[in-house]
Amino acid sequence: MISGLMGRKIGMTQVFTPQGLVEPVTAIEAGPCVVAQVKREAKEGYNAVQLAFDPVKRLNSPLKGHLKKLGLFRHLREFPVADSTPVEVGQVVDVSIFKEGDVVDVIGVSKGRGFAGAVKRHHFAGGPKTHGQSDRHRAPGSIGSTTTPGRVFKGLRMAGHMGHRRVTVQGLKVVQVEPQRNLLLVRGAVPGATNGLLLVRKSIKGK
Amino acid sequence: MPLDINNLVELKPNPNIAAFSSGDTVRVSAKVVEGDKERLQAFEGVVIRVRHQGISSNFTVRRIGAHGVGVERTFLFYSPRLEKVETLRQGKVRRAKLYYLRGLTGKKARLKEKIVSKRNNQS
Numbered sequence: 171m172i173s174g175l176m177g178r179k180i181g182m183t184q185v186f187t188p189q190g191l192v193e194p195v196t197a198i199e200a201g202p203c204v205v206a207q208v209k210r211e212a213k214e215g216y217n218a219v220q221l222a223f224d225p226v227k228r229l230n231s232p233l234k235g236h237l238k239k240l241g242l243f244r245h246l247r248e249f250p251v252a253d254s255t256p257v258e259v260g261q262v263v264d265v266s267i268f269k270e271g272d273v274v275d276v277i278g279v280s281k282g283r284g285f286a287g288a289v290k291r292h293h294f295a296g297g298p299k300t301h302g303q304s305d306r307h308r309a310p311g312s313i314g315s316t317t318t319p320g321r322v323f324k325g326l327r328m329a330g331h332m333g334h335r336r337v338t339v340q341g342l343k344v345v346q347v348e349p350q351r352n353l354l355l356v357r358g359a360v361p362g363a364t365n366g367l368l369l370v371r372k373s374i375k376g377k
Numbered sequence: 378m379p380l381d382i383n384n385l386v387e388l389k390p391n392p393n394i395a396a397f398s399s400g401d402t403v404r405v406s407a408k409v410v411e412g413d414k415e416r417l418q419a420f421e422g423v424v425i426r427v428r429h430q431g432i433s434s435n436f437t438v439r440r441i442g443a444h445g446v447g448v449e450r451t452f453l454f455y456s457p458r459l460e461k462v463e464t465l466r467q468g469k470v471r472r473a474k475l476y477y478l479r480g481l482t483g484k485k486a487r488l489k490e491k492i493v494s495k496r497n498n499q500s
Contacts, residue, residue, distance in 0.1 A: 181382035184433050190408065190458035199380050353380060364382075 174249045174371025175203045175263050176223035177354065179278065181364050185345060185355065193357055195345050198276075200354040200370055201264040204240050208257050209248070218248045219257050223367075245367055265347050265354050272344040273373040278362035282334030292327040337361035341373055386432045393461040394454065397436075399424050399475055400468030400488050405438060405452055406461040417460055420450050423468065423488065425475040439478060441486070447479065467491040 177200030184192050207220040222243035229242040237243065240260055251257060268274065288294040288310035297306030310329065314322050339360060346355040360368060397403050401424050409418040422440030434454040442448040452459055468488035478486055 180380050180385065183382060183385055183431070185386060186432075186455065186457055188457070190456055192453070192456075197380065197382060197385050351380060353385070 171255060172205075172219055172221075172249060172251060172257065172263050172267060174369060175201045175265070175267065176221060176245055176247055177201065177352075177368045177370055178224070179360060179362055179364055179366045179368055182359065193345060194359075195355040195357055196276075196360045198354040198356065198360070198368055198370060199352050200268075200368075201262075201352050203263045204243065205257055205259050205261040205263065206237055206240060206243075206246060208259060211253060216250075217253050217255075218250050220246055220248050221263060222246050247369060249369075249371065264349055265352055266349045268344050268347050268354060268370070268372075270344055270347060273376065274342050274344055274356060275338055275340045275371050275373050276342055276356065276360045277336060277338045277369040277371070278360060278366055280333045280335055280337045280361045281363050283332035285330065286332035287329045288327060291329060291332045294327075340375060383431055388432060388455060391454070391459060394459070395462055395464045397424055397427075397462065397464045397467075399427055399473050400470030400491075401464050402466040402468065403438060404463045404465055405450075405459070407452060407456075408458040408460055421465070422448075422450075423475070423478065425449070425478055426473070439475075441482075445482065467493060 177198040180197035180199055182194065182196050185195055187193055201223065203221040203223045205219050206222040209216060209218045209220065211217055222237060222240065222245065224244040226242050226244045229237070233246075234242065283290065287308055289296045289308045294310055296308045297303055297311070299307060310327075313326055313328065339358070342356040342358050342360070344354065345357050346353070348354075354370065356370075362368065395403075402422065403424055404419055404421045406417050406419050408415050420438055420440070422438040425437050425439045427436045428434060432455050435451050436454070437449055437451045439447060439449045452462075467490065469491040470488060
């Protein structure tokens with residue numbers, strides 16, 4: 171059984187439960203993905219499938235050769251499979267691998283925030299707003315002592331690049347699955363911007 | 378074809394919701410869960426705003442409760458808990474969001490009734 175696939179974030183909306191409660195959901199256009207390569211313990215040293223997603227018109231020659239006659243796709247990602255799973259190159263994986271009530275993990279690239287200060291990046295409080303302060307309003311404060319230790323400790327939270335990194339959100343509930351439209355609704359928010367690439371997999375922690 | 382977030386979920390209009398707009402006095406019947414029982418609760422007041430947002434569309438009704446305390450309730454158009462909306466009186470207003478009513482009390486907080494000609498009313 172292939173445990174995940176790729177998708178595109180559509181955006182967030184709401185759905186009503188039969189009880190009339192509102193559930194905040196993220197819509198994901200998930201799949202269809204094509205199996206591009208099967209990796210086996212005997213040959214590659216581990217078991218995985220490489221899936222291809224999002225058809226494109228042009229692609230460079232090495233990738234065309236790799237995909238052979240499967241079509242041209244923008245994204246290739248690997249998903250682990252069990253040793254015994256029968257998988258063939260060219261096999262299509264779609265959202266029907268999930269059903270309502272499943273718990274999934276969603277992986278994406280978070281929105282880039284650029285070079286962000288310590289207040290935004292680490293929720294520092296900043297300096298006092300009044301009492302004669304100048305240039306201290308969003309300053310990070312002291313970053314260490316004096317001659318002892320005479321250096322700044324590694325890992326100290328400071329300003330720097332924020333966002334645009336791989337983020338995994340675990341344990342999201344599947345609210346709706348529509349294989350005809352390749353539509354997947356999961357409860358809650360998901361990393362990244364609209365149209366961003368997402369990996370959706372069965373939750374590794376289970377229910 | 379790429380999916381569009383704005384018409385992703387099918388909207389099923391509730392036939393029991395009468396047409397109304399800001400300034401109208403309406404009676405809203407909504408299901409309320411009390412313990413393990415469900416019953417209908419009516420809320421009557423002036424519509425002070427209508428927000429069109431697809432499945433999340435909602436409207437806010439304001440009324441003056443006990444001791445002159447203003448009470449506002451927001452209802453979701455497409456909620457299965459919303460049973461019925463009746464229009465009792467059409468108000469004559471010049472804007473869509475009647476937030477200014479919050480600052481007014483007593484006689485000042487009244488709205489003139491809209492005179493609707495019979496011909497228009499029937500169509």
